[in-house]
Amino acid sequence: MSLQDFIEKLEQRDELHRIHTPIDPNLELATITNRICKAPDGGKALLFEKIKDSPFPVVTNLFGSKTRTALALGASSLTTFETRLGQELKNAQDANSAHKLRSVLDTPRLKPQQQGDNLPLSASGNLSDLPAFRFWPKETRTNLTLPLVMTIDPDTGQQNCGLYRIQCIDDKNASINFKPGSDGGQHAAAWARKKQLMPVVIVLGCAPDLIWAASAPLPSGCSEFDLVGWLRNAPLSVSARLHQALLVPADADIIIEGYITPNATAAETPFGNHSGGYVHNNSASLLNITSVRWKKNAICPATLVGPPPMENNYLAKASERFICALLRIDYPQIRDLHMPQETIFHGCTFITVEEMSERQRHDLIRSLWHSGPLCRAKLLILLHRDCNLRSPSEVYWRAINRLREDRMMVEGGKVALDATDIEPIQRLKEDPAITSKVAKRWAEYGFDPN
Structure with a gap:
């Protein structure tokens, strides 16, 4: 073609x-x-x-x-x-x-x-x-x-x-x-x-x-x-x-x-x-x-180069999927990754991982920094496998709430944050029965049912 x-x-x-x-x-x-x-x-x-x-x-x-x-x-x-x-x-x-x-x-x-x-x-x-x-x-x-x-x-x-x-x-x-x-x-x-x-x-x-x-x-x-x-x-x-x-x-x-x-x-x-x-x-x-x-x-x-969003963001998105397929072979613990366009892609990468020990997570970060397509990443953020990588608010919320000095790595001007769950967490969820009840009575509270 x-x-x-x-x-x-x-x-x-x-x-x-x-x-x-x-x-x-x-x-x-x-x-x-x-x-x-x-x-x-x-x-x-x-x-x-x-x-x-x-x-x-x-x-x-x-x-x-x-x-x-x-x-x-x-x-x-x-x-x-x-x-x-x-x-x-x-x-x-x-x-x-x-x-x-x-x-x-x-x-x-x-x-x-x-x-x-x-x-x-x-x-x-x-x-x-x-x-x-x-x-x-x-x-x-x-x-x-x-x-x-x-x-x-x-x-x-x-x-x-x-x-x-x-x-x-x-x-x-x-x-x-x-x-x-x-x-x-x-x-x-x-x-x-x-x-x-x-x-x-x-x-x-x-x-x-x-x-x-x-x-x-x-x-x-x-x-x-x-x-x-x-x-x-x-x-x-x-x-x-x-x-x-x-x-x-x-x-x-x-x-x-x-x-x-x-x-x-x-x-x-x-x-x-x-x-x-x-x-x-x-x-x-x-x-x-x-x-x-x-x-x-x-x-x-021709392509215009400048502040995102730009055309090259979509070219890079294809490369992101290419990189993810390769990294899953070498690191089966990796579930997914996302390179936000605001970070010009190679500048920052969010990575969700399966359950791993702290040492395994730190070894993974060092390995990603020292070889392969993420070696130039200035910021790596590791997150629990259930995190929605494409929701900036969720990523930042998790990262900030798990920020501790012993979970940060700094090397040669690059920073990594281990923002996986510190310990098993019981997620805050509404009671299903009460949620259903409130939904049915929503109009009674004076709210628009739609």
Whole structure:
């Protein structure tokens, strides 16, 4: 399912709003998108048909609801996606979740299939041909916010497809901010050690399941392309680019090719962040652009990054369900987890657990901090299995009432709170007979019976 196919499907389901009037990508597009993202249900996807000084239509808020995110993953809901993954992981004959996931994804019939070496790209140009996105007033450079960045390990040949922040410097140069510890960052370091140019291909616009896969917290050694094959139960079609070194999806809309010179960097300028402020003065890898090409009727996707709720919250919700399925394999005591959007997801995690000893709970916290997808969580809150994780008032009520110094853990700037029941508690409940009696006599008390 290409990006165009997905947009057509959204329109058929009344999940898309077309904007026919010309729109300026400098702040105006972002302001419209921001208002829609703040709607209670996440709002509709937006297709801007006419963009000032650019030949490309732009689509935003593609993943801006649980319904659309599940549809992008080929599932009826995120729950069914999680259930399917959890069952296949459970059935895999391996020791831990990472090995089980590799086993599930490493299926020959689902491996990407190369459809030729050349995509049907009909035009070429420069970075200035792309929509000049500025999303917040103090941003001084234009940005690419849904770029799939393809890199390759020079030693193993393992390819990575990741989502990284990109700022356009001029027609032929851009900066790529590889996250610390990311596969892309490790690849850049490996090429630098060899003192060789690192090939990079950036894809703008492709099947939505690959966009999510590029953001997913995959264990080392797992392929985003294989994950898409598993989601579809069919192989991803790919084509080779940049001297055959890198594979890209065959349905790519826009392809940017270039090289990173070893240790070449550029200072980022202010960039609006999901924390609600500007990020700047970070050093990023400098990418020299050799070509920008696109297919006929290409559409450029973009996402607005800023204070929640935003579209990326729903992408992260799919990753949350992915993480939960993996953690249940390694830690059967975990019943469920929830990452509140206000904490930018990786900042805080609520976890419900089965009955465990105090030592077991503390060992669980240390293990989660030291490895796996929750190692960056600044705050972990463990709760009894019957807690409604998605009710902030219940979580906070339980946490505050169980707050004791000996039930807190602090390590390297991270905090964990063991808010499970201190001792067996008899929950306060009304007498059923009296509750029924009061309900029947409600009108007698002078209250509206409805």
